[in-house]
Amino acid sequence: MNSFLLLLVWLLPLALALLAGQRYASWITVIAPLPALLAAAAVPVGSSVSLPWLLLGVELGLDDTGRVFLLFSGLLWLVASLYAAGSLTSDHMATRFRIFFLLAMAGNLGLIVAQDAVSFYLGFTLMGLAAYGLIAHPASQHARRAARRYLVWTIAGEMLLFVAVVMLAAQHSGVVSFSVLQSSPPGGFVMPLLLIGFGIKLALPGLHLWLPQAYAVTPTAAVAVLSGAMIKAGLLGWLRFLPPGDAALVNWGQALLVAGITGICFGAIAGLLQRTPRLLLGYSSISKMGVLTTGMGAALAWPEMAPVIIVAVVIYAAHHALVKGALFLGLGLVERDGLRPWVQAGLVFLALSLAGSPLTSGAFAKSVLTASLPQGAEYLLFFLATSAFATTLLMARFLFLVWKQRGSKMSPLPAESRIAWLMLLAIIAVFPFAIAEAGQLMANVIPVFLGILLSALVLLAAGRFPVRVTSRSRRPATGGLVLQCGLAIRDLHCRGTLVIETVRSASRNCYARVRRSVEQLLLQLCRSSDADIRWQLAGGLWLFIGGLLLTGLIFSI
Amino acid sequence: MNWDAWLPVLVVASSLLPGLVIFFLREGSHRLRTALNLAGAILKLLLVGILIWGVFHEHVYESRWTLAPGLDLVLHADTLSVLFVTLSTVLWLVTTIYAIGYLENAPHRSRFFGFFSLCVSATVGLALAGNLFTFVIFFELLTLVTYPLVAHRGTPEAVRGARIYLTYTLGGGMLLLIGTVWLHVLAGPTAFVEGGTLGSLPAEYHPQLKMIFLLLIMGLGVKAALVPLHGWLPHAMVAPAPVSALLHAVAVVKAGAFGIVRVVYDVYGVNFADQLGLLTGLGIAAAVTIVYGSVMALLQDNLKKRLAYSTVSQVSYIALGTAILGPIGTIGGIVHLVHQGIMKITLFFAAGNYAETLGIHKVSEMNGVGRRMPATTLAFSVAALGMIGVPPVAGFVSKWYLGLGALEAGMAAWVMPVLIASSVLNAAYFLPVLYRAWFREPGPAWPAEHIPAARFETSATLLWPPVVTAMLALAAGLFAAAPYSPLEWATLIAHREYGL
Secondary structure: OHHHHHHHHHHHHHHHHHOOOOOOHHHHHHHOOHHHHHHHHHOOOOOEEEEOOOOOOEEEEOOHHHHHHHHHHHHHHHHHHHHHHHHOOOOHHHHHHHHHHHHHHHHHHHHHHEOEHHHHHHHHHHHHHHHHHHHOOOOOHHHHHHHHHHHHHHHHHHHHHHHHHHHHHHHOOOOOEHHHHOOOOOOOOHHHHHHHHHHHHOOOOOOOOOHHHHHHHOOHHHHHHHHHHHOHHHHHHHHHHOOOOOHHHHHHHHHHHHHHHHHHHHHHHHHHOOOOHHHHHHHHHHHHHHHHHHHHHHHHHOHHHHHHHHHHHHHHHHHHHHHHHHHHHHHHHHHHHOOOHHHHHHHHHHHHHHHOOOOOHHHHHHHHHHHHOOOOOHHHHHHHHHHHHHHHHHHHHHHHHHHHHOOOOOOOOOHHHHHHHHHHHHHHHHHHHHHOOOOOOOOOHHHHHHHHHHHHHHHHHHHHOOEEOOOOOOOOOOOOHHHHHHHHHHHHHHHHHHHHHHHHHHHOOOHHHHHHHHHHHHHHHHHHHHOOEEOOOOHHHHHHHHHHHHHHHHHHO | OOHHHHHHHHHHHHHHHHHHHHHOOOOOOHHHHHHHHHHHHHHHHHHHHHHHHHHHOOOOEEEEEEEEOOEEEEEEEOHHHHHHHHHHHHHHHHHHHHHHHHOOOOOOHHHHHHHHHHHHHHHHHHHHEOEHHHHHHHHHHHHHHHHHHHOOOOOHHHHHHHHHHHHHHHHHHHHHHHHHHHHHHHHOOOEOOOOOOHHHOOHHHHHHHHHHHHHHHHHHHHHHOOOOOOOHHHHHOOOOHHHHHHHHHOOHHHHHHHHHHHHHHHHHOHHHHHHOOHHHHHHHHHHHHHHHHHHHHHOOOEHHHHHHHHHHHHHHHHHHHHHOOOHHHHHHHHHHHHHHHHHHHHHHHHHHHHHHHHOOOEHHHOOOHHHHOHHHHHHHHHHHHHHHOOOOOHHHHHHHHHHHHHHHOOOHHHHHHHHHHHHHHHHHHHHHHHHHHHHOOOOOOOOOOOOOOOOOOOOHHHHHHHHHHHHHHHHHHHOOOOOOOHHHHHHHHHHHHHOO
16 A cells, blocks of 8 residues: 555656546646655655566655655645646646646656655656746747756756766666665765756756746746745755765765855845846745755765754755745735735745744744754854845845735636635644744744844835936846846945935035925925836845845844 | 478568568559558567567577578577567558558559568568678668668659669678678688677787778668768658658668677677777767767758658667677667667657648648647657657666666766767757647648548547557656566677676
8 A cells, every 4th residue: 555655656647647638637736746645644654665677676665854855845736736726727728737737746756755766867857857848838938938948957957967877876786776875975976966966956056047037937836836846856866865974975065065155145145136026036045945055065064963954954945845835826826816915914924934033934944954053063053044134135025026016906816726825824834833842933033133124224225215217227127146236236326326415415414405305305206106216125225234234143143 | 490490481471472462462452452461560470479489488490591502591580689570570560550541542552562561571581680691681682672662752852862872772782791701701601699709710810800890880880870871861761751760760770780789799799899999999980970960960950851860870879889898788789779769760650740641841840730739749759758868768778778888888988978968969959849849839820731630630540650659669668677678688688698
């Protein structure tokens, strides 16, 4: 029975993909992730099934890590399926979407129960290629470009991993079972291949170029699983292929630490400069994957602590998967339904969770991760605090952008989609209380508070010193970091001039002048609807004041 | 002669005799011709089934006629020949069904099916050949009986393509013949023996043996389309789709690759060939061909031409596997003999379906074709992904064993980059096709819609062959480790070759 259930994790989504074109097919995607959830709940840890005749000899099984991954991935796929079930129509486009959705699901859930390198690679490839169909789904030039870019990166990753897996197999005389692979550290070229191959999926800085645009175009239900569940497959790849606690990999651990910390900072800075909520969430993912990478690096760099750190990293991954998925689904609700008060409340809660404010899953994940770090890793605490602080800023900006973008009601979503989202919200709200011990929910008080404070300050300041935007200098909504930085510096200059002028005029302490300038400002306020002046929170101001407060933060720890 | 001696002859005759009869049938006797074709194909399949069972249990099937002292015509079934015979027989059956649908109401069907049967007979004959002399005879026969098939349409382009084909292959055949005669003079009759027989020759013959190897490989390389001897292949794609399918998957190109495998393993012996330093040269030729073919495929807009250059590239995987010393590389090369066959025949069937149903000949005309012909396009997609080496399609297994074999042989430094480059290039020329077919909006009308969509997207005899072969390609990869899979059989061959 157990082995049958493990097989069904693969087979049911694949079998249902054959039925995706049927008339009442809109609900079949909802059934597909059920075996995974059932397996996570009912199959005892340590169960395994061996199918020597399948492919090159397939081994499936469930361990502790696999169970957590199966639980949050299955849950996210279920919620996304429910969300999609209501929102998809029944044309050929929907059929195509459903097929790719189910294939990606089979790959993602399947690779979690895979216990040998080849079936893991099979699931990883199936998921990676099927996700292309989800990204390319909208018939727009923009989606086509984003999908092509995604595909190029994905194939590059597959190729590196193929070489890595073959080399590992050669190193262990053709055996590819994870239990054998983990018995000795990967030799020679294999480590960089594995780190980069899975690093592409995890969007390490420099390997992230596919991610923001893909998140910007992918349909909501798909981007929820893409950002929540599928991206974590890269982490699972590391956990599966790298032997934990092997002293030979300490240097690679240090390299991962550097990559992770770079990711945290890069994602945060680039995210603050974005002007659409989806892009911002994309860079936020890059930042959060930086946290996971840092955790993985710590596990390799302090081999004796690896088991504890890995547990913490897995919990953090689960937290991020659920919250990020929910954020995208909520954003989808706003995009289709308009900004209703209860959706707004839900988004605020999710934003706080992702930032890791006390009493949320974020605080729980953060405190577990903090507690797992060994002696000598104290400097990582600073970066974790920075991450919490930066995420708070990111989330404030996200909420602001959502509020600014709130559309007219275009095509209301059916009740299923909303119920699915609320379900996920309830789970995110409740699960930390169910498993956390006392005290674990009170992390991050200072960074989140500082973040909120700074956000409020910036909001006020941006209202005080608006940027005059002419049609020539209007910024593109998307663009890489360099472009956004350049534009932000120009903004900063623009606002800086404004600040200096205001200060100068105040210093003259001439009542009349102050009054005139206030009048002028009021005048500008009134003209804001002319679209001549934009009231916006530009990235430059964020960075400027953010840097100041960050200095304060360093002393606060 | 007893049953064991007759079986190889019967396997060849089961397509030869129907073929000869078909020549004399009237054009209109459609039913009799179909019955003869299918009866021959099914009978051959049954006989091959017995052959597989027997060879697996080390039963000896051999027929031998002495033409002159020291010159025997030998049909002998060993593991390698059974692999190739099985491939030819199964794909012949499928292709016959496809050809019946494809050529419905076309002129000269008796001529076509006659030569078609002869072509398969020659292929099976060279697969079962027990020595180099027999092999060469069937090899030349194959050239002659395929010529009318390539020229079948009779258009100036077809005649020109066929003439180029004949020039190349007769030239190649000449080189092969010279090599064979030279070898015969040097070493006497050369039977195909696992592990080779030439290793025992004295060392002063070695320079001559190297020259002979070069001649043989060049002769075989023309059919196997090794660069720069591949020039005929893109021209030969003017042939009707079933001919192209059989030509690329089983008969001609594969016969060349099969010959290379035979010469290296069963004439020279792989260890002896390595001693002579011949494998490196072969490997380099294969690597160059793999990359060159893929780059050329990238540049083609004509779908069949793109597939033709893809064949140039993919068939050299077999030669590459042969050049990798060690059982695992051998498995990779030999199993690709089968895997490339079933994947490529699927691609050509699908291309034929697009042309016959909608008049689509170019990649740029394929926008949205997945919506109009989902089953054909699905089959095409499976085979294309397999060519890239995406698991679980058959091509992945080949790539896996080639990579693993190269690592074990210490040749990974250049084999691995070639494999990866080839995969990337394959992705670059197949994935845009899939993108067009599945994601682009179809144009206002198809170039020339011959067969309207009814119950199926096209006529049933055209639809099922690619679907079946695509399923075979999927099954060959998915059940690679199961008993009687191509991989298991290739492993058996490699083990007997290396005496494991």
